Amino acid sequence: MSGRSSNRRTALAAAAAAVSLACTALIAVAGGAPASGAAPFACRVDYTTNDWGSGFGANLSITNASSAAVDGWTLTYSYAGNQTLQNGWNGNWSQTGNKVTVTGMSWNSSVPAGGTVKAGANFSYSGTNAKPADFAVNGSACTGTDPTTTTTTTTTTTGPPADGPAPALRVSGNRIVTAQGQPYRLLGVSRSSGEFACVQGKGMWDGGPVDQASVDAMKTWNIHAVRIPLNEECWLGVNGSPGGAAYQQAVKDYANRLVASGITVILDLHWTWGAYTNGPDWHCKDEHAVCQKPMPDAKYATQFWTGVATAFKGNDAVVFDLFNEPYPEIAADWNKTVGWQCWRDGGTCTGLPYETAGMQDLVDAVRSTGATNVLMLGGLEWANDMREWLAHKPADPLNNIAASWHAYSFNACASETCWDTQIAPLAAQVPVVLGEFGQDDCGFAYMQRLADWADAHALSYLAWTWNPWGCSSGAVLIKDWNGTPEAGVGEGFKAHLLGQDPYATR
Incomplete structure (x- = not known):
């Protein structure tokens, strides 16, 4: 297409609603027991939504706030309304009743110390769309503390994580990929x-x-x-x-x-x-x-x-x-x-x-x-x-x-x-x-x-x-x-x- 003219000049900034919830979790096997040789870790879940009235996109970031890498993660949380999963990305998404479960994929199941893994999904809904409050990873509730040092529960609210620069890109096969592949x-x-x-x-x-x-x-x-x-x-x-x-x-x-x-x-x-x-x-x-x-x-x-x-x-x-x-x-x-x-x-x-x-x-x-x-x-x-x-x-x-x-x-x-x-x-x-x-x-x-x-x-x-x-x-x-x-x-x-x-x- 070719260009045309315009003489309007205004610009405003806007931001999506966000909630950041500190959480902790243990690497666990079935039944909630820690996996052999796996260390507990502290993590943070950041949850943001882009809502258009009859549906919304949910974007989640799980940050490993501990000093050691973790291998394998399963995130669970629940909605209070009729939010219904439509499709998801960067994780294996499923929903049973109000409970949503997301597990890591082969390429993002490991999270290094200080690292973050992101996943997202689209949902439909009607009525209210309250944010979830029961995030858990690998069966352990998000309590806001390192389970190896204390059992105190804290919850904090902050804005969405700061965006970084656009990634360097290259071609690999039939995909455009980041420098990390x-x-x-x-x-x-x-x-x-x-x-x-x-x-x-x-x-x-x-x-x-x-x-x-x-x-x-x-x-x-x-x-x-x-x-x-x-x-x-x-x-x-x-x-x-x-x-x-x-x-x-x-x-x-x-x-x-x-x-x-x-x-x-x-x-x-x-x-x-x-x-x-x-x-x-x-x-x-x-x-x-x-x-x-x-x-x-x-x-x-x-x-x-x-x-x-x-x-x-x-x-x-x-x-x-x-x-x-x-x-x-x-x-x-x-x-x-x-x-x-x-x-x-x-x-x-x-x-x-x-x-x-x-x-x-x-x-x-x-x-x-x-x-x-x-x-x-x-x-x-x-x-x-x-x-x-x-x-x-x-x-x-x-x-x-x-x-x-x-x-x-x-x-x-x-x-x-x-x-x-x-x-x-x-x-x-x-x-x-x-x-x-x-x-x-x-x-x-x-x-x-x-x-x-x-x-x-x-x-x-x-x-x-x-x-x-x-x-x-x-x-x-x-x-x-x-x-x-x-x-x-x-x-x-x-x-x-x-x-x-x-x-x-x-």
Whole structure:
């Protein structure tokens, strides 16, 4: 998608309700007896909820506050109302009556001294939603003291644990994982304006805030990833662009603020140079970077990625989306064979009067700097057709590439049948990031179906767009910069995000 203008400027911060309960537990076997050779430990359980009225997401953190690692944990607690488990992550969840039980999985059953393990689940309910008060681990009640020294019971209440920076990421098999190898999904939004404001004389961010308050507003939606579209000429400061060093610094400052706040950044090359004189009548034909072109140009695109990669080298919490929505096959009379060859190899492409940079050129430009960041590559037909993506995947010495798929309600691949036959096989081989998605009527029905399908297949996804433009035809999430959701699309996506955990495995 391409950007639009906005002139509202507000930002407020909000926070989810939280309760922190100190607890202690013994490593136990059936019947509550301590396991052989296992030492007692002190722990803390932090319980937070994101409530949307008829349901809520519960997020729990179990911290080992003792001086020794523990191996194996089972958490139990009870609700006082009709809260009903729907689905859970980062643990084996079950419910009997009002009692909820969560056990560790193979990869998070051990908790080092001072370490924390997180789990979460979605619940439905009606009436009241009081917080639980009977947390226990391995059969021992949370009493707030180390059982080896005292039996005094204490309960404390604090705010939620402080968030750390976004994790460094890499590709492992068909998953994006953290540096420690834990699967991680990019769940969030695109934040448009970096691609158009500079060239349209609207400053850097079209009047929208990029301060800490605006980032905190995103966090009230449980946003963990933000995609930032960029303009090639503005970054390079060429052809009379008012960008250059000031534009680069603005991008760095915003990206660094997001990362420090626990939000992964995806930098996207969105608008590029190159005259598309024989394009359809509806398409912008200006050679300057004032619109979306079929393919990036060889004149500036590799310079752009060399510069961006150099600027963010060493920060693997930043992901590079190499080109927004390729569509070179249209210039070649919808010849997909020619289109995929142009996509990968660039050069002189049928129907395009400028020399293009292929995906292999862009991968090489990034890696030539020594940058190890994860790369995202969109397919043909505005990144909606992914059928030949694997066959044309560029070579990467780090094998650190994910597929970027865009799927709007008006695209050709917009049904479960297409997703099952075209996207699921790709997702079995490489990570798939739904880099943009939305629908054209400001509703949420299509987006709900797609997000549910993506959750079931462990895909990442980023909705378009976090800009208060007024939702008259779709793809606008917020009414203002403090994150007030648009009816339908915004309310639906916010509720969905609040029930997600980027560390969840499906």
